[in-house]
Amino acid sequence: MRALNVTAMKKLEIIVEGEQQGFVVDLLDRAGAGGYTILHNLSGKGTHGVHMGHLMFNDDSVLVMIVTAVSVDLVAPILEGLTPFFNKHMGVVFTSDIQVSRLVKMPSE
Amino acid sequence: MRALNVTAMKKLEIIVEGEQQGFVVDLLDRAGAGGYTILHNLSGKGTHGVHMGHLMFNDDSVLVMIVTAVSVDLVAPILEGLTPFFNKHMGVVFTSDIQVSRLVKMPSE
Amino acid sequence: MRALNVTAMKKLEIIVEGEQQGFVVDLLDRAGAGGYTILHNLSGKGTHGVHMGHLMFNDDSVLVMIVTAVSVDLVAPILEGLTPFFNKHMGVVFTSDIQVSRLVKMPSE
Numbered sequence: 001m002r003a004l005n006v007t008a009m010k011k012l013e014i015i016v017e018g019e020q021q022g023f024v025v026d027l028l029d030r031a032g033a034g035g036y037t038i039l040h041n042l043s044g045k046g047t048h049g050v051h052m053g054h055l056m057f058n059d060d061s062v063l064v065m066i067v068t069a070v071s072v073d074l075v076a077p078i079l080e081g082l083t084p085f086f087n088k089h090m091g092v093v094f095t096s097d098i099q100v101s102r103l104v105k106m107p108s109e
Numbered sequence: 110m111r112a113l114n115v116t117a118m119k120k121l122e123i124i125v126e127g128e129q130q131g132f133v134v135d136l137l138d139r140a141g142a143g144g145y146t147i148l149h150n151l152s153g154k155g156t157h158g159v160h161m162g163h164l165m166f167n168d169d170s171v172l173v174m175i176v177t178a179v180s181v182d183l184v185a186p187i188l189e190g191l192t193p194f195f196n197k198h199m200g201v202v203f204t205s206d207i208q209v210s211r212l213v214k215m216p217s218e
Numbered sequence: 219m220r221a222l223n224v225t226a227m228k229k230l231e232i233i234v235e236g237e238q239q240g241f242v243v244d245l246l247d248r249a250g251a252g253g254y255t256i257l258h259n260l261s262g263k264g265t266h267g268v269h270m271g272h273l274m275f276n277d278d279s280v281l282v283m284i285v286t287a288v289s290v291d292l293v294a295p296i297l298e299g300l301t302p303f304f305n306k307h308m309g310v311v312f313t314s315d316i317q318v319s320r321l322v323k324m325p326s327e
Contacts, residue, residue, distance in 0.1 A: 004301050004311075009314060015146055025263075035264030035310075037233055039148060039257060039279060045134075046144030063146060069312065079210055083113050088214045093113075093210040094120060094178065101297055101311040103304045124255055148257060153245075172255060188319055192222050195321045201253075202222075202319040203287065205230060213299030 002005045009061040010075050014066045014082070015044070016091040021064050028068055032080045036068040046092070069100045113210045120207040121185050123175045123191070124153070125200040130173050136190045137177055145177040155201065178209045222319045228293050229316040232284045232300070233262070234309040239282050245299045246286055254286040263308070287318045 014024050021038065028036050042063040068080065075095060082093065130147065137145050151172040174202055179187065184204060191202065232242055239256065246254055260281040288296065293313060300311065 001302060001305050002132065004297055006313075010279075011314070035262065036270060037260050037262035037283065039260055039283075042146050042148055044144060044146035065148075069310075079113055079115075082210075083212075084110060086113060087110050091211070092178075095115075095208040095210065096120070096205060096314060099313040101300075101313065102309070103301075133219075149253050151257055153253065153255035174255065188222055188224075191319075192321075193219060195222060196219050200320070201287075204224075204317040204319065205229070205314060 002103055004103060006099050006101050009069045009100045010072055011094075011096050012066075012068050012070060012075065012078065013094040013096075014068075014091065015042070015063055015093075016066070016089060018062045018064045020085070020089050020091070021066065023085060024066050024082070027078065027085075031070075031074055031078050031081060033068045033070050033074060033078070035051070036066050039065040039067065046090070046091055069098060111212055113212060115208050115210050116172050117175070118178045119181055120203075120208055121175075121177050121179060121187065122203040122205075123177075124172055124197060124202075125175070126150070127171045127173045129194070129198050129200070130175065132194060133175050133191070136187065136194075137175070140179075140183055140190060142177045142179050142183060142187070142188050144212045145175050148174040148176065155199070178207060203212065220321055224317050224319050227287045227316055227318045229312075229314050230284075230286050230288060230293070230296065231312040231314075232286075232290065232309065233260070233281055233311075234307060235270070236280045236282045238303070238307050238309070239242060241303060242284050242300070245296065245303075246284070249288075249292055249296050249299060251286045251288050251296070252293060254284050257283040257285065264308070273306055287316060 016024055018040070025036060044063050044067055079093065085091070125133055126148070134145060142165070151174055153172050188202065234242055238257070243254060260283055262281050297311065298311070303309070
């Protein structure tokens with residue numbers, strides 16, 4: 001039986017309007033993220049940005065949260081890749097530290 | 110093109126019964142949280158609290174998770190504001206460290 | 219009025235195919251986790267594991283994320299309990315640090 005591998009990674013939680021899901025998923029694929037999970041049909045409101053009163057979402061938006069676990073060195077490229085997108089569309093990214101446990105084939109297999 | 114701003118914040122994940130969503134959202138608004146995202150139609154069970162065997166949810170509850178990112182100084186007031194609510198209703202709050210990336214208008218704009 | 223108790227715990231986010239939800243929930247119950255919350259109808263893709271190109275999910279999978287907060291000493295037993303499961307089924311576990319706020323009965327009550 002193979003063992004679970006535990007790896008320190010970064011979790012990105014990318015919240016965007018549902019119709020923008022495809023762009024984000026493509027960006028993650030191109031950036032080399034190993035996968036993602038999508039939470040659908042979220043609602044939300046972002047009336048005021050922390051510093052500048054930036055309107056993000058209104059109550060009627062149908063949002064998705066795209067969750068991915070990536071190595072630390074992928075965080076900056078993904079955020080840079082999202083910057084032009086966020087200049088046109090609403091959204092926010094949460095980054096946090098996680099340990100990821102998944103099954104890993106042993107080299108001898 | 111404007112840059113993404115990255116800010117260290119606290120993520121609050123507030124899990125309550127769906128019908129209590131309005132109270133929590135109002136509390137977040139009044140506390141000055143800059144927005145929130147709501148995950149709907151969760152289920153769950155909390156048979157035993159960590160220390161005291163506190164029944165939280167049963168299998169039939171329809172729950173929501175209200176996610177918000179706030180500055181550190183807002184955590185205590187929000188938890189205090191939730192205390193009377195949690196004396197009447199079931200719920201739990203997860204607090205964790207995150208970095209929030211969103212678009213911020215430059216001062217020159 | 220009773221006060222909210224804040225406890226440092228580990229959050230486990232266990233992502234599996236929806237049909238496997240029962241196994242995971244039973245495992246958490248047997249391991250002594252005090253409860254869980256289930257997010258339904260997620261989608262996702264795991265085309266390549268970080269190290270080994272392990273196919274996890276395809277686009278058509280309907281996934282669930284089972285969220286639980288446990289004390290640190292329960293993390294290893296739960297991951298060990300999941301290992302035989304992950305040798306047969308797809309899945310991933312995210313572990314992270316959280317503070318859990320919930321209502322706790324005072325000893326004098």
